[in-house]
Amino acid sequence: MIKVSVVIPVHNGEKYIGKCVNGILNQSLKDIEVVLVENFSNDNSLNICNELAKKDSRVSVFQSFDKGTSFARKKGVLECKGKYITFSDQDDRYINKYALENMYNEIVKNESQICEFGHYKEYNPLFKKKVEKSSNIYTGKEIFNEGLKGALGIGNNFSATVWNKIYDADLVKQSVVNIDKGLFFAEDEYLNYHCFANDSLNRISTSEKCFYCWNVGVGFSSSNDSGLALLSDYDKIKPTINEKLKELNLDEILWTYNLETVYFCRSIIISLISKNEDKNKIFDIIDRIFKSESFILASDYFKSYTEREKVWVELNKLATVRDKQEFYNLCESGVVNNNENFLKKVIKKVLKKL
Structure with missing residues (x-):
């Protein structure tokens, strides 16, 4: 049984994707799959993805022919075979080799459908900042008051990002069916909105543990536009x-x-x-x-x-x-x-x- 599927949208990621995927394949949890979804790259990304898939059967490669990260993630989610799903960006990494194993154990222990963790912001190889959370379980009205509010980027206990969470696969598969817009900048909020507003969501959690390392300023650049x-x-x-x-x-x-x-x-x-x-x-x-x-x-x-x-x-x-x-x-x-x-x-x- 595949315990965790990691979905990675790929767009012009030839500089990063190999290192990102190899780091995931070296995780202590071996019952995983890496789902790469190439989306309108004009570099060598697709060839690199295919080479990675040849070397390890746990890697699968798909192409999204609808522009936008939100469509790429939707394609990846619908192709997943794991019991749980998490997301990574092509230029980021996990802080240690036990990350996916601990994330899996945490959501199973909490019996939740979404579990959010703390994370690290890496500004350069010499400096990273830890963003911590407290460990809690939320049910009932708290799903909206804490979960949905955070998913829309206006709350404290949850955030709009997807890469610091692990999701029940059935929940996220039901949710992404409603994604019909190709977004590049609000794609995390868009996916989380559908998950946290899903009628079948009844238990969510947060964990004080930090596993994901977000490379700030890498990939999409912050510009006036x-x-x-x-x-x-x-x-x-x-x-x-x-x-x-x-x-x-x-x-x-x-x-x-x-x-x-x-x-x-x-x-x-x-x-x-x-x-x-x-x-x-x-x-x-x-x-x-x-x-x-x-x-x-x-x-x-x-x-x-x-x-x-x-x-x-x-x-x-x-x-x-x-x-x-x-x-x-x-x-x-x-x-x-x-x-x-x-x-x-x-x-x-x-x-x-x-």
């Missing part, structure tokens, strides 16, 4: 997720989810201003934000929000202004209002994610 690319992904998924949150009467999560949209858009402009980008270019991007479906959705939400005293001055202006100069000024200076004190913790969480 990456914020707009993420906003484009948001335009594809946020309307659907907003409707689901309304359907489930998750008002608190809906509030925070729309708050994140507004302050994410603000962060794009703040970043450009801090880099002294041309003002006309910034105005063009503000215009793009004003036309963004996710921003319009958040704007309409706060315009119609009944508890107006909770919409402090800055948020109200950011969400409703349609003058580019005024939006620029708001981002540049940051209007402070005493009414925002009670939501400082929420903003801190949002900005930490961004």
Whole structure:
């Protein structure tokens, strides 16, 4: 029996994929499979993947002919044969050879359908930072209050990333069937949303143990365009997720989810201003934000929000202004209002994610 399947989407990964896969094959847990899904590479990635599969029967190679990491992961998940599924990026690694064995043992012990672990952020070969969690089990309403909220990137106990989790295969296979959009930047949130909003999910857990090492800054580069690319992904998924949150009467999560949209858009402009980008270019991007479906959705939400005293001055202006100069000024200076004190913790969480 295959205990754990590791799904790895591959896009222009010729520099990393061999080392990544060999590290997984050398894990102490041998009842595993590595599912590689090549997605529109224009380097030697596919040939390298095929060579890896020739050397070890536990490696299988597929191609996704729909562009986007979300489609590549969907293809990989549906091809998996393991009892549990986890994900890796092509340029990352596990911290030791016992990682998959311990992840498997932990989710079995907890009898959970999703288990999230701590992880390491590696900034360079000499410096990495440990991101820890506490060990807990969540059931019932906590699935939404902790799991779904975290999966959308607006909670504490769970995160939107997929590579620090191990999933029950039946759950994730049911969930990815609903993935119908090719995303590159919000693909983790998209997959986790479908898993954590799945009606059959009844038990999730977290573990204080850390196994995955995320190489920060490797692979997709962070550029001035990456914020707009993420906003484009948001335009594809946020309307659907907003409707689901309304359907489930998750008002608190809906509030925070729309708050994140507004302050994410603000962060794009703040970043450009801090880099002294041309003002006309910034105005063009503000215009793009004003036309963004996710921003319009958040704007309409706060315009119609009944508890107006909770919409402090800055948020109200950011969400409703349609003058580019005024939006620029708001981002540049940051209007402070005493009414925002009670939501400082929420903003801190949002900005930490961004």
